Amino acid sequence: MPVRMKDVARDLKVSVVTVSKALRDRSDISEATKKRILKRVRELNYQPNWIARSLVSGRTHTIGLVVPDLMSSFFAEVAKGITEKVRPLHYQVVISISEESPKLELEEVQFLLARRVDGLVIASAQPFRNTALFRSIDEHNVPYVLIDRRIGVDANYVGVNNEAVGQMATNHLINCGCHFIAHICGPKIDTAAGRLAGYRKALSQRGLSSPPGMIVPGTHEDAGGYRAMQRLLKLRERPDGVFCFNDPVAAGAVKAILEVGLRVPQDIAVVGVGNVHYSDQLRVPISTVDQSSLQTGREAAELLLRLIEKRARGTRTILLKPKLIVRDSSARNGSDPR
Amino acid sequence: MPVRMKDVARDLKVSVVTVSKALRDRSDISEATKKRILKRVRELNYQPNWIARSLVSGRTHTIGLVVPDLMSSFFAEVAKGITEKVRPLHYQVVISISEESPKLELEEVQFLLARRVDGLVIASAQPFRNTALFRSIDEHNVPYVLIDRRIGVDANYVGVNNEAVGQMATNHLINCGCHFIAHICGPKIDTAAGRLAGYRKALSQRGLSSPPGMIVPGTHEDAGGYRAMQRLLKLRERPDGVFCFNDPVAAGAVKAILEVGLRVPQDIAVVGVGNVHYSDQLRVPISTVDQSSLQTGREAAELLLRLIEKRARGTRTILLKPKLIVRDSSARNGSDPR
DNA sequence: CTGAAAGCGCTAACAC
DNA sequence: GTGTTAGCGCTTTCAG
Numbered sequence: 131m132p133v134r135m136k137d138v139a140r141d142l143k144v145s146v147v148t149v150s151k152a153l154r155d156r157s158d159i160s161e162a163t164k165k166r167i168l169k170r171v172r173e174l175n176y177q178p179n180w181i182a183r184s185l186v187s188g189r190t191h192t193i194g195l196v197v198p199d200l201m202s203s204f205f206a207e208v209a210k211g212i213t214e215k216v217r218p219l220h221y222q223v224v225i226s227i228s229e230e231s232p233k234l235e236l237e238e239v240q241f242l243l244a245r246r247v248d249g250l251v252i253a254s255a256q257p258f259r260n261t262a263l264f265r266s267i268d269e270h271n272v273p274y275v276l277i278d279r280r281i282g283v284d285a286n287y288v289g290v291n292n293e294a295v296g297q298m299a300t301n302h303l304i305n306c307g308c309h310f311i312a313h314i315c316g317p318k319i320d321t322a323a324g325r326l327a328g329y330r331k332a333l334s335q336r337g338l339s340s341p342p343g344m345i346v347p348g349t350h351e352d353a354g355g356y357r358a359m360q361r362l363l364k365l366r367e368r369p370d371g372v373f374c375f376n377d378p379v380a381a382g383a384v385k386a387i388l389e390v391g392l393r394v395p396q397d398i399a400v401v402g403v404g405n406v407h408y409s410d411q412l413r414v415p416i417s418t419v420d421q422s423s424l425q426t427g428r429e430a431a432e433l434l435l436r437l438i439e440k441r442a443r444g445t446r447t448i449l450l451k452p453k454l455i456v457r458d459s460s461a462r463n464g465s466d467p468r
Numbered sequence: 469m470p471v472r473m474k475d476v477a478r479d480l481k482v483s484v485v486t487v488s489k490a491l492r493d494r495s496d497i498s499e500a501t502k503k504r505i506l507k508r509v510r511e512l513n514y515q516p517n518w519i520a521r522s523l524v525s526g527r528t529h530t531i532g533l534v535v536p537d538l539m540s541s542f543f544a545e546v547a548k549g550i551t552e553k554v555r556p557l558h559y560q561v562v563i564s565i566s567e568e569s570p571k572l573e574l575e576e577v578q579f580l581l582a583r584r585v586d587g588l589v590i591a592s593a594q595p596f597r598n599t600a601l602f603r604s605i606d607e608h609n610v611p612y613v614l615i616d617r618r619i620g621v622d623a624n625y626v627g628v629n630n631e632a633v634g635q636m637a638t639n640h641l642i643n644c645g646c647h648f649i650a651h652i653c654g655p656k657i658d659t660a661a662g663r664l665a666g667y668r669k670a671l672s673q674r675g676l677s678s679p680p681g682m683i684v685p686g687t688h689e690d691a692g693g694y695r696a697m698q699r700l701l702k703l704r705e706r707p708d709g710v711f712c713f714n715d716p717v718a719a720g721a722v723k724a725i726l727e728v729g730l731r732v733p734q735d736i737a738v739v740g741v742g743n744v745h746y747s748d749q750l751r752v753p754i755s756t757v758d759q760s761s762l763q764t765g766r767e768a769a770e771l772l773l774r775l776i777e778k779r780a781r782g783t784r785t786i787l788l789k790p791k792l793i794v795r796d797s798s799a800r801n802g803s804d805p806r
Numbered sequence: 807c808t809g810a811a812a813g814c815g816c817t818a819a820c821a822c
Numbered sequence: 823g824t825g826t827t828a829g830c831g832c833t834t835t836c837a838g
Contacts (some may be wrong), residue, residue, distance in 0.1 A: 131607055134815060150817060160823060175607070177582045181522045183814035185830050187620065190519065192562075200544040201745060209538055213565055213701055225563050227551055245530075245560065352749065369838045382751045407539060408746050411690065413606070413718045413753075458584045472831060483809045490835065520831035523814050584821060 133176040140171055153178065156403025182401075184246065191221050193434060194242035196252045198230045202378065203406045204423045205253060208277060211427020212251060219435065221248070230317075231256045232349075236263055243270050249434045251427075252275035258282045258320055273437035277432045278421075280320045286437070288430040288448045290421040292321050294330020295452045299373045299401045299419050302454055304336050306399050306462045308371030314348040314358040314383060316375030325403065329373055341367055348379050357432070363390055370398055371460075377402035377409055380416050384459060390414065399460040415457035422450050486692060491516065503560045517782045524658055532580035534590045536568045540716065541762045543591060543742045549765020550589060557773065559586070568655075568688075574601055581608050587772045588612035593626065595621045596658055598692040598705050608772075611775035613768045616759075621702045624775070626768040626786045628759040630659050633790045634666020634793040637711045637739045637757050640792055641768035642674050644737050646709030651677070652686040652721060654713035660677060663741065667711055679705055682712055686717050693720025701728055708736055709798075717755050722797060726751065738796040751796035760788050 138148045144163065151159045152167035173449075184190045195212060197205040213223055224380055226242060228235035235255045240248065243266075252274055256263055259282040267274050276284040303311050313329045316322030326345070333340055343365050348358040355374055363386065374380035380402030387398050394400055394414045403410070405420035429448050434443035473491075477484045482501065488504035489497045503611045512598045522528045533550060536544040551561050564580060566573035573593045580588065582603075588610055594601055597620040604611050613624040641649050656659030663685070671678055681703050686696040693712055700707055701724065712718035718740030725736050732738055742748070743758035767786050774780035 139608075146816080147818095147825060148823085151824090154817090158823060177608075180583050181519060181528065182830090183817080184519050185523050185815080185832090186817045188824080189831080200538060200547055201541055203539055203541075204546055206538040208562075210565060220579070222562055222564075222583065224560055225547070225726070226560075227548060240515065240821055241558070241560065245518050266513075377795075381746070388703070403691070406746075408719070408744075411750050412746075413725070413749060413751050415751075433809075474831075484832080485808090485809055488809090492833090496807060501807085517831055520814090521833075523831080524833045525817090526814075637838095 132179070133174045134179070134188055135176070138167065138170055138174060138176055139290055141166060141174070147262075148350045151323060152217055160388035164268070167241055173194050188246075189248055192219055192224055192245070192247045193226050193431075194226060194239070194245075194250045196226045196228055196235060196238055196242070196254070198228050198251065198255050200225070200227060201337070202404075203408075204404055204421070207423035208251075208253070208427040210429070211424040212431040213427075215428050216435065217430035220372075221435075228255050232256050232260070239263060239267065243267065243272060249438045250432060251430050253278045254281050255279075255319075256281050258323075265312065273434060276432045277426055277430050277435070278321060281463065284445055285446050286447070287425050288433065289450065290306040290426075290452045291449045292324025293328040293331065293420065296325035296330075296373070297332040298328070298452055298454050299325075299403065300329045300332035301336070302417070302456070302460060303371035303373060303399055303401060304332065304364070306319045306370075306371065306395070306460050307336070308399055310341070310344070310367055311371040311373060312329060312344040312346070312362050312369035313340070313378055314346055314355055314362075314372060314374045316348060316350055322375055325373075325375060330333065344369060348375055350376060350379065352378040352382035352385070355379030356383075356386045356456075359386035363392075365386070368398075371400060373403045374400060377404045377406045377416055377418055380418070382414055383413070384414050394461050395458065395462050401460050405455055409439050410457055414459045417460035418455050418456045420455055422453070422455040426448055469768070470517070471585060472513045473514070473517045474727070475718040476505065476508055476514055479512070480536075492630050526585050528583075529587055530562055530583065530585045531559055531769075531776075532564060532577070532583075532585040532588045534564045534566055534573060534576055534580070534588065536591060536593050538563070538564050538565060540742075541746075542616075542742050543757075545745075546589075546591070547698050547760035550769040551765075553766050553769035554773065559773075562604045562775070565585050566593050567616070570598070571593050577601060581605065581610060585610065587672060587776045588774045589768045589772060590614055590618050593617075593657075593747050594619055596636050596661075597655070611772060613775070615707075615764055615768050616647055616659060620658060623783070623785055624635060624771055624783050625701070626633035626764050626771065627788065628660075628764075629787045629789045630662025631666040631669065633741055633757045634663035634668075634711070635670040636666070636790055637663075637741065638667045638670035640669065640673065640755070640794070640798065641709035641711060641737055641739060642676065644709065644733070644748070644798055646707075646724060646737055647676070647727045648679070648682070648705055648707045649709040649711060650682040650707035652684055652689055652693055652700075652712045652717055653677070660713055663713060682707060685695065686713055688714060688717065690716040690720035690723070692797065693717030695720075695725045697721035697724035699723070705781070706736075708737050710736060713739060715742045715744045715754055715756055718797070719750055722754065726733040733798050737800055739798050743793055748795055755795045756793050759790040760791070765786055786800070
């Protein structure tokens with residue numbers, strides 16, 4: 131079984147405490163013994179037992195990441211961004227997948243808390259303003275940072291300004307010469323609400339309106355986008371531009387459009403959100419609003435580490451700048467590549 | 469701060485041991501006191517401290533998953549499969565990303581071992597036959613299961629039969645009427661070697677050969693596939709079918725083909741491997757050999773749990789059946805949809 | 807059926 | 823500088 135400090139100590143005829151001091155490079159120990167101990171430690175391939183260390187220190191050097199899924203490259207990238215930032219500080223990331231289920235999410239968080247994570251990063255599947263989960267985290271005195279979805283709770287948050295996202299995408303479609311712009315919404319989370327608000331705002335600012343039926347509820351994946359687009363195609367006043375909740379939805383919409391023999395972007399221009407990494411390998415490369423997933427992860431990790439190490443307090447909100455990326459699905463004559 | 473067993477005990481004027489027994493539903497405790505304790509436990513919202521529990525039991529109920537990256541949906545799906553299987557048993561999964569670096573992988577594994585994970589699932593980035601890492605895991609007496617990549621080590625393994633994958637893909641191209649079939653290899657891992665072997669075998673079985681230059685080294689991502697295909701297009705005897713290491717590589721190859729004005733599949737048919745979830749949304753939906761990522765995760769998890777709980781010993785190899793999925797990139801006249 | 811004692815591997819506080 | 827004592831929160835063992 132693994133070598134313990136006790137073994138090293140006995141071997142060298144010193145006390146366990148001395149070994150501990152050598153390992154943590156404390157000053158109250160002579161250079162000579164430190165050298166001797168560290169040498170033996172290496173020879174015996176001693177590995178500190180973090181479990182025991184955690185029990186004493188009350189810190190596990192573990193942070194929990196709760197995401198609805200990992201398939202959508204967005205959260206995978208967030209995970210990468212977080213890992214990148216915390217790795218040098220020897221923190222580890224435990225990823226929990228909630229599968230968009232508030233109940234499962236709650237269980238997973240309880241579980242992470244029981245595991246005594248030092249902090250949490252959560253892309254929550256909780257319904258808007260449901261604070262129960264967060265109160266329970268607060269009770270444990272564990273800092274947390276929300277990402278992507280805001281849930282209407284006063285908490286640390288890192289994400290894009292979704293209203294800006296909606297405006298940016300919609301303005302782009304207007305600049306492409308579209309007159310009847312539809313919106314395929316996301317699920318009932320604030321992210322979707324923000325994008326919808328931005329869509330409305332952009333239209334009204336440019337003196338356009340959104341005729342009845344032009345806003346259809348969708349989902350977060352391509353099948354939903356496909357069905358939603360089919361409904362839009364049946365409207366008497368067919369849209370000539372569609373702003374979609376995200377890229378998978380947009381991909382589904384494109385599929386529906388091509389299926390009825392219409393062209394993208396000539397007949398209908400399409401814009402998504404998220405810049406998933408395969409966006410430009412698609413049948414029609416999809417224009418999108420990038421929400422800097424990697425950066426979201428990095429910022430969330432940094433903020434969380436500051437909170438854990440008490441170098442920050444209160445709650446702060448970090449809004450990242452969305453960025454329009456124009457690809458074929460909206461590259462029309464007279465389009466602005468803004 | 470969190471409620472401890474001690475608090476519940478004091479509150480109820482019983483001993484800590486009794487509370488512990490009630491919580492773990494042991495038989496040597498009266499129904500009455502058990503009820504009383506569990507009630508209070510719920511009221512006080514007591515959560516067991518897994519750290520302390522682990523220190524005693526020597527088990528952390530944690531399993532480590534080491535993957536080269538999470539962006540490729542393959543490993544994300546594996547992670548999902550594992551999570552699904554271990555969640556009901558209250559195990560948690562710590563994911564480490566090695567970014568294809570053997571050195572980083574080694575560090576991450578050491579780290580997981582120091583965290584005393586109960587077991588490991590590894591898609592290793594180690595060079596072939598490099599056993600150092602695995603010896604070090606063995607020293608810790610921690611069971612592990614390799615997935616996807618075999619590394620030429622005698623160990624528990626779950627994955628597809630890569631030779632069968634190569635044969636299946638190549639045979640399919642032959643059946644599509646291709647005569648000059650190229651192969652874009654993967655990186656130097658056994659997975660790639662197996663697929664290459666299968667490619668060779670299929671050709672020779674059907675009396676075909678692979679002219680010089682028809683086998684090009686590639687990478688695991690689309691940029692590599694793109695460059696490799698450009699080289700193939702310059703050959704005097706241009707291939708009319710290409711078997712690619714994986715789907716991203718295939719997507720890159722398709723891009724290169726379309727760029728020079730050739731058609732897929734009419735001029736050149738393409739087959740990939742992996743069935744990434746967006747394969748059928750691509751410019752040309754890509755035919756692929758599915759390697760059942762979810763199932764890989766599930767099988768690996770089950771095997772690992774059996775090893776952890778000593779319900780299995782020795783090493784075993786689980787080979788999953790690959791499955792050909794025909795899409796547009798190889799849907800030629802006279803093609804077999806096998 | 808209940809609880810006192812010992813200990814998991816480590817660290818903080820204090821003596822020597 | 824070094825070592826002793828105590829204790830983190832829990833479980834195992836065993837006496838009552």
